[in-house]
Amino acid sequence: MKTAIILHGKPSKEGYYNPERGAQSNEHWLPWIQRKLLLKDYLAQAPELPEPYDPDYEKWRSVFERFDINEDTILIGHSRGGAFLIRWLSENKVKTDKVALVAPSIRDDKKEEHGFFDFEIDKEFPNRTKGVTVLYSTDDSGSVASTVDTLKKSLEGDVEYIEFTNKGHLTFGDMGTVEFPELEKALLGD
Numbered sequence: 001m002k003t004a005i006i007l008h009g010k011p012s013k014e015g016y017y018n019p020e021r022g023a024q025s026n027e028h029w030l031p032w033i034q035r036k037l038l039l040k041d042y043l044a045q046a047p048e049l050p051e052p053y054d055p056d057y058e059k060w061r062s063v064f065e066r067f068d069i070n071e072d073t074i075l076i077g078h079s080r081g082g083a084f085l086i087r088w089l090s091e092n093k094v095k096t097d098k099v100a101l102v103a104p105s106i107r108d109d110k111k112e113e114h115g116f117f118d119f120e121i122d123k124e125f126p127n128r129t130k131g132v133t134v135l136y137s138t139d140d141s142g143s144v145a146s147t148v149d150t151l152k153k154s155l156e157g158d159v160e161y162i163e164f165t166n167k168g169h170l171t172f173g174d175m176g177t178v179e180f181p182e183l184e185k186a187l188l189g190d
Contacts, residue, residue: 001043001072002040002041002042002043002072002073002074002097003042003043003044003045003067003068003072003073003074004034004037004042004043004044004045004073004074004075004076004187005044005045005046005047005064005067005069005073005074005075005076006025006030006033006034006044006045006046006076006077006078006081007046007047007049007064007075007076007077007078007081007082007084007085008024008025008027008030008046008048008049008052008078008079008081009024009052009077009078009079009080009081009082009103010052010053010055010079010080011024011027011052011053012053013053013054015053016052016053023048024048024049024052025046025047025048026046027171027172028078028170028171028172028175028178029170029172029175029177029178029179029180029183030046030078031046031178032178032179032180033076033180033183033184033187034046036184036188037074037187037188040188042074044074045067047063047064047066047067048063049063049064049081050063052080055080055084055116056115056116057084057087057115057116058115060084061084061088064084064088069094069096070094070095070096071095071096071097071130072097073096073097074096074097074098074099074100074187075089075096075097075098075099075100076099076100076102076183076187077100077101077102077104078102078103078170079102079103079104079105079144079169080105080116082101082102082103082104082105083104083105083106083116083117083147084116085099085101085104086101086104086106086121086125086151087106087116087117087119089122089125089128089129090119090120090121090122090125091119091122093128094128095128095129096128096129096130097129097130098129098130098131098132098133098186098187099126099129099131099132099133100132100133100135100183100186100187101132101133101134101135101151102135102136102170102183103135103136103137103140103144103169103170104134104136104144104147104148104151105141105143105144105147106121106143106147106150107143107146107147121150121151121154121155123154123155123156124156124157125155126155126156126157126158126159127156127157127158129157129158130158131158131159131160132155132157132158132159132160133159133160133161133162133183133186133187134148134151134159134160134161134162135162135164135170135182135183135186136148136161136162136163136164136170137163137164137165137166137167137168137169137170137174138163138164138165139165139166139167139168140167140168140169140170141169144169148161160186162182162186164182
């Protein structure tokens with residue numbers, strides 16, 4: 001069975017508890033790409049990760065690993081969700097389908113989050129996938145720019161980098177749309 005797991009990023013605590021906002025899994029372009037995957041017969045899931053405003057790798061891992069992740073599983077992570085995938089794929093020698101890292105951030109200059117960033121990138125993890133795509137904007141934060149530089153220097157194998165300008169953190173507020181055709185093309189082709 002073809003599956004996909006879409007991981008959201010880290011909101012502020014105020015944003016997370018704002019009753020006017022949707023759940024993290026329903027923010028930005030996540031529902032749009034989930035629907036695109038469903039229409040291509042992927043069982044696409046966008047789980048809510050525990051206390052996302054204060055990420056704890058072990059807590060996130062316990063939710064993520066409830067899913068069967070194999071060579072027919074597409075993985076998508078936005079921001080801290082992308083950081084999670086980089087670490088998980090570095091520490092687990094699992095083969096997967098395509099992987100998309102959207103505005104990934106493996107560092108936070110403000111603080112260390114419950115050991116979230118305490119790992120070494122396995123430069124060969126892309127070789128266990130059907131391709132990794134890193135999507136980022138040149139006007140995003142310094143931590144995302146630093147992460148992209150680190151990935152460019154570290155990773156081996158099939159890795160594509162898609163650079164945008166004036167798209168910020170690749171959120172609805174920065175992009176002005178929930179549609180993300182570049183992500184769809186990277187995952188599903190034309």
